[in-house]
Amino acid sequence: MKKPLIEVEGVSKFFGDKVVHDGIDLDIRKGEILTLMGGSGSGKSVLLRSLIGLEKPDKGKILFDGQDITKLGEEQLVDVRKRIAYCFQYGALFDSLTIAENLAYPLREHTKLTDGEISERVHAALEQVGLGGSEELLPSDLSGGMQRRVGVARAIILKPEVILYDEPTTGLDPYNTRQILRIVLDLKKQGVTSVLVTHDMSSIFAVTDRVAFLKKGKIAALGTAEEIRDTKNAELKGFILGETM
Ligand SMILES: Nc1ncnc2c1ncn2[C@@H]1O[C@H](COP(=O)(O)OP(=O)(O)O)[C@@H](O)[C@H]1O
Ligand SMILES: [Mg+2]
Numbered sequence: 001m002k003k004p005l006i007e008v009e010g011v012s013k014f015f016g017d018k019v020v021h022d023g024i025d026l027d028i029r030k031g032e033i034l035t036l037m038g039g040s041g042s043g044k045s046v047l048l049r050s051l052i053g054l055e056k057p058d059k060g061k062i063l064f065d066g067q068d069i070t071k072l073g074e075e076q077l078v079d080v081r082k083r084i085a086y087c088f089q090y091g092a093l094f095d096s097l098t099i100a101e102n103l104a105y106p107l108r109e110h111t112k113l114t115d116g117e118i119s120e121r122v123h124a125a126l127e128q129v130g131l132g133g134s135e136e137l138l139p140s141d142l143s144g145g146m147q148r149r150v151g152v153a154r155a156i157i158l159k160p161e162v163i164l165y166d167e168p169t170t171g172l173d174p175y176n177t178r179q180i181l182r183i184v185l186d187l188k189k190q191g192v193t194s195v196l197v198t199h200d201m202s203s204i205f206a207v208t209d210r211v212a213f214l215k216k217g218k219i220a221a222l223g224t225a226e227e228i229r230d231t232k233n234a235e236l237k238g239f240i241l242g243e244t245m
């Protein structure tokens with residue numbers, strides 16, 4: 001078997017007395033879609049943020065492409081974050097900048113592309129999320145679902161190898177939910193690895209390769225979408241049914 005792209009090894013994380021992660025082991029394979037599920041407060045967001053060094057584990061390692069990112073300083077993390085993009089829950093766009101300027105921003109920060117090349121890259125990213133032609137609009141001109149898709153366009157603009165999505169479809173209507181899932185699948189075809197945190201199990205089961213279930217600081221279950229959906233574990237089953245009602 002090929003080496004995993006990301007290896008979480010014995011990760012523990014505490015906030016004061018509170019144990020959020022209690023020795024987590026998890027491999028993320030290149031090109032897969034992995035979904036993290038678990039109750040509210042089970043540490044899904046903290047785990048996602050740890051994968052790009054926004055949180056530091058108190059114990060354990062997180063290897064990305066063989067390098068332990070928990071040991072890196074902010075400057076080295078900038079390089080990691082070009083390869084692993086984090087998609088914010090609410091798009092987090094700059095309100096006063098046009099859509100095109102919002103997307104150009106990371107390119108101006110991190111690349112030496114010319115203005116022409118930047119426009120092309122911005123156009124291609126908007127096309128990919130089904131929003132071609134919205135370059136000159138302001139975020140406030142778009143619906144919440146469209147803003148979320150612009151957020152995804154901004155995450156893919158630097159052509160990352162991994163994209164982390166925190167609740168990408170929460171609160172979205174069925175149309176925008178399908179659009180987001182289509183984008184995740186499109187990116188998979190291009191070899192991109194995705195890690196999703198979600199409560200929206202019914203739609204996620206159609207796209208995800210594997211599911212990891214977080215409970216009491218540990219990975220309580222891990223398997224393919226089918227294995228998790230058909231689980232005999234009553235508690236897990238209840239959780240899935242509860243979340244998809
Ligand atoms: N910066 C922080 N300081 C203190 N506690 C935190 C912090 N971030 C998260 N927590 C706590 O860690 C637990 C896990 O949070 P989180 O990962 O956001 O949960 P979720 O699974 O809902 O995404 C929660 O109890 C939360 O209150
Ligand atoms: Mg969360």
